[in-house]
Amino acid sequence: MKHSLPACPRHIGILRLSALGDVCNLVPTVRALQRQWPEARITWIVGKAEYSLLDGLDGVDLVVYDKATGLKGMRAIWRQFEDVRFDVLLHMQQALRASVLSLGLKCDVRVGYDKARAKDWQHWFTHRQLAPHPRAHVLESFMDFARLLGVEDTRLDWSLPVPEAAYEEARQLTGDQPYLVISPCANPRLRNFRNWSAEGYAAIIEHAWQRHGLKTVMSGGGSPLERDMGEQIRRLCPDIEIIDAIGRTSLKGLLALLDRARVVIAPDSGPVHMANALGTPTLGLYATTNPDRAAPYCWRNQVVNRYPDAVRRYLKKTVETVSWGTRVRHADAMALITLNDVVDHLDRLMAATDDTALAEDATEPSHEG
Structure with a gap:
């Protein structure tokens, strides 16, 4: 039996728990649904950290499921929704x-x-599946859900809520001087291998100061790996003032910090997608993940892309012959990114966004203060 899709849904459920970058990429889909059906109720079940990022998203009921609570937490969610029926989930x-x-x-x-995009047998748990969309960016894959429901207006709009208290938190760290944000580390997961070198970041910090007059703010979480990376970078820049915000901001404070930045540099991680959502010029460093699938969407032409080289060297294949989304899980892959790569991209990005001009292919998202 083929389940029919609602022509005018009254209550839309969204189940997307993680991660920070992915939920940022999903927000334009939520906005598209809101434009199509402004009277519809939207309930989004989301992870704990992701809730902290999205809290205040207008027109959306956010419900937290903390995966650490396991089956007990699932049962709590089921009880919370026992009298609720979604027109579409x-x-x-x-x-x-x-x-x-x-x-x-x-x-x-x-x-x-x-089926081609589903993982962990997800297609066994759903009534209807998206139309095939080979080689889609993550943001476009999310938007395909809106397209399946009949939404045609897929303009990009984030309108992420950033309260004034968060901007004050950022100002306490940076003052009013122009700055570059470097978020040097991706999520410290097993065999993630997305981080560039401390030596490379230190050289970029020196270049940003000498060439562009930009101080650097380092951001990140409070994990031992991130703190150690920050210490290494600072030791390599003894004569340059670096504002250390690693582990020192809330997620809303990080949003404000990224929003006020002149430019953001980071590997494939939450901050590049958060900065992208805020319209901040963003330079992503990619070698172990495919930027065609996961680059900061509005700044795809500005990405340092050594993924094809990593696929050739460590997988002995080409981008065209590996499956979409393949990761290069090799500790040396990010070393394929050279200092000249990052310097050249940074200089071009600064020139392209001078006087608030956007990068050639960028669509400027909006946000709320």
Whole structure:
């Protein structure tokens, strides 16, 4: 039996728990749904950290599921929604845990990814699947859910809520001087291998100061790996003032810090997508993940892209012959990014965005202060 899609949904459920970058990429889909059906109620089940980032998103009921609570937390969600029935549930989290969670939510139709994009057998848990969209960027994959429901206006709009208290938090760290944000580390997960070198970052910090008059703010979480990276970078820049914000901001404070920055440099991680959502010029450093799939969307032409080289060297294949989304899990892959790569891209990005001009292919998102 083929479940029909609602022509005018009254209550839309969204299930996407993580991660920070992914939920940023999903917000334009939420905005597209709101433009199409301004009277519809939208409920988004989201992870704990992601809730802190999105808190205050207008027109959306955010409900937290903390994966650390396991089955107990699932049962709490099911009880919370036992009297709720969604016209459509958009199952956007490709994880078995999320699929099990989805089964306890009542809905007329549960929509998931097409078989080619589905992971962890997600297509077994959904009634309807997206139309195939080979080689899609993550943001476009999310937007495909809106397209399946009949949404045609897919203009990009984030309008992320950033309270004034967050801007004050950022100003306390930076003052009013222009600055570059470097977020040197990606999520410290096993075999992630997305981080560039401390030596490379230190050289870029010196170049940004000498060439562009930009001080550097280092951001990140408080993990031992991130703190150690920050210490290494500072030791390599003894004569340059660096504002250390690693582990010293809330997520809203980080949003404000990124919003006020002249430019942001980071590997494939939450901050490049957060900066992208705020319209801040963003320079992503990519070698272990494919930027065609996961670059900061509005700044794709500005990415340092050594992914094809990494695929050739460490997988002995080409980008065209590996499956979409393949990661190069090799500790030396990010070393393929040279200092000249980053210097050249930074200089071009600064020139392209001088006097608030956008990069050639950028669509300027909006946000709320």
